[in-house]
Amino acid sequence: MKPAVRTLVTAAGERTDVSLDDVRxxxxxxxxxxxxxxxxxxxxxxxxxxxxLRFHPLTVEDVQQRNQRPKLDExxxxxxxxxxxxxxxxxxxxxxxxxxxxxxxxxxxxxxEPAPPIDxxxxxxxxxxDLTRGEFGFLEYLVVNSLVESLFPTLDDLDDRIDxxxxxxxQHPSPDALARISGLKHEVSELRRILSPQRDVFQRLLNxxxxxxxxxxxxxWRDVYENLIRQYEQIDSLRDLLSSAQDVYMSTVSNRLNxxxxxxxxxxxxxxxxxxxxxxxxxxxxxxVDHIRGFEPFxxxxxxxxxxxxxxxxLFRRRGxx
Numbered sequence: 299m300k301p302a303v304r305t306l307v308t309a310a311g312e313r314t315d316v317s318l319d320d321v322r323x324x325x326x327x328x329x330x331x332x333x334x335x336x337x338x339x340x341x342x343x344x345x346x347x348x349x350x351l352r353f354h355p356l357t358v359e360d361v362q363q364r365n366q367r368p369k370l371d372e373x374x375x376x377x378x379x380x381x382x383x384x385x386x387x388x389x390x391x392x393x394x395x396x397x398x399x400x401x402x403x404x405x406x407x408x409x410x411e412p413a414p415p416i417d418x419x420x421x422x423x424x425x426x427x428d429l430t431r432g433e434f435g436f437l438e439y440l441v442v443n444s445l446v447e448s449l450f451p452t453l454d455d456l457d458d459r460i461d462x463x464x465x466x467x468x469q470h471p472s473p474d475a476l477a478r479i480s481g482l483k484h485e486v487s488e489l490r491r492i493l494s495p496q497r498d499v500f501q502r503l504l505n506x507x508x509x510x511x512x513x514x515x516x517x518x519w520r521d522v523y524e525n526l527i528r529q530y531e532q533i534d535s536l537r538d539l540l541s542s543a544q545d546v547y548m549s550t551v552s553n554r555l556n557x558x559x560x561x562x563x564x565x566x567x568x569x570x571x572x573x574x575x576x577x578x579x580x581x582x583x584x585x586x587v588d589h590i591r592g593f594e595p596f597x598x599x600x601x602x603x604x605x606x607x608x609x610x611x612x613l614f615r616r617r618g619x620x
Contacts, residue, residue, distance in 0.1 A: 303337040305420060309434040311427025313420055318342055325350055330403040331434035333441060335416055339408055351406075353378070353399060361397045361408050368496035376401040379499060382492045383415060383448045386455050389478060391485040393492065396445060405438055415448035416441070435515055443522050446500075449493075450525075453532050456486065460536060464543045471550045479547065483540045490533045497526045564614060571606040575599065 306316045306324070309331030314320075321334060336343055344362065347353045357378040360366050371378045379398040384391055394413060399406040407416065419440055423429050430437045460482060467475050500523055579590070579599060 301338070302340045302343055304343075305335045307333045307335070307420060307423055307430075307437065309430055309437050310432055311423050311430045313424045318346055321346065322350060331437070332403075333405045333407070333437055335420070336406065336408045337412065338410055343408075347399075347406075351399070357397075357399070364395050364410065366395065368492060368499045370499045370502045381442070381445050381496060381499065383413070383445055384452050384489055384492070386452055386459075389459065389481050389485065391452075391488055393488075398441075400438065403434060405434075405441065407441060415444040419444040433515070436518070439515060439518050439522070442500075443518070443525075446522050446525050446529075449529050452489075453529060453536070456482070456489075456536055457532075457539075460539050460543060464539075464546065467543060467547045467550060471547050471554070476544070476547055479540055479544050483537070483544070486533060486537050486540060490530075490537065493526070493530050493533055497530055500526055567614075568607060568610055571610070572603050575603055575606070 304316050304318070304321065305313065306321070307313045308329075316324075316334075324332065339361065344358055347358050347361070348355060353376070354373050357371065357373070360378075360380065366380045368382060369380050377400045379400060381396045381398065383394045383396065385394070386392070394409065394411055396413065397408040399408075409416070423440075430440065463475060463478055463482070
């Protein structure tokens with residue numbers, strides 16, 4: 299089992315890897331304005347949440363079991379939020395669940411898998427401590443904003459894949475392309491299912507953050523909310539593109555089938571009079587056997603068949619059938 303990784307970032311921009319004892323000492327000293335990130339929590343971390351931090355057992359159970367939906371629950375003295383990020387593994391969507399404890403002077407984020415957005419933010423803060431502006435409220439904004447903005451590359455990647463599928467359909471529609479469209483459509487629907495409640499969660503999260511931050515920070519939170527609106531609109535656009543791609547596939551296959559049927563119909567129609575003539579004159583009536591002899595009847599019959607073929611081809615060409 300992977301050991302837990304605990305990183306503490308202060309409002310002043312100081313970043314350190316800490317142990318559980320370090321966290322307990324900081325809590326005992328009533329230190330304010332810090333962010334504790336825990337990756338792959340173990341039993342000791344869960345006891346810390348329950349015993350030292352006094353978080354509700356239901357929230358700790360959600361952290362352990364995961365498979366939640368985006369939400370924000372209020373408890374005395376803190377709020378518990380669940381947010382999601384997503385990455386693409388091939389054509390499959392990999393959702394990453396993040397749990398956030400938001401208290402007045404501390405924030406704890408917990409996730410089971412590595413979180414590149416959070417890792418990037420910690421590296422930025424380590425390189426530029428002034429990034430936090432010395433405000434705990436701004437540190438909360440940075441964390442939430444990094445999680446929200448991490449969805450844009452995934453959406454752009456989905457958009458590129460859909461464009462590739464559409465181009466492939468126009469060149470060579472195949473059952474594999476239709477299967478890929480169906481798979482991408484499922485992943486887009488899954489992402490939309492996450493983004494819809496996450497947008498509502500953020501509205502409540504925004505109200506919480508503004509309670510403990512200045513008026514200037516309101517503009518930053520508004521920008522994050524606008525990003526969520528853009529993501530929701532973009533996912534709707536991707537869903538429409540996939541529906542259009544599916545329609546294009548069906549239309550292309552139908553047009554190719556119509557073209558094949560047209561060619562077969564033309565061939566059948568061309569041979570129909572030839573079959574009739576050969577069948578009629580090939581009957582063994584006594585009169586025909588006794589009177590149709592020599593080269594002249596053969597030449598006349600062949601000429602009639604060639605003439606019927608030419609007339610049909612000219613007629614088909616004029617009507618645009620061939």
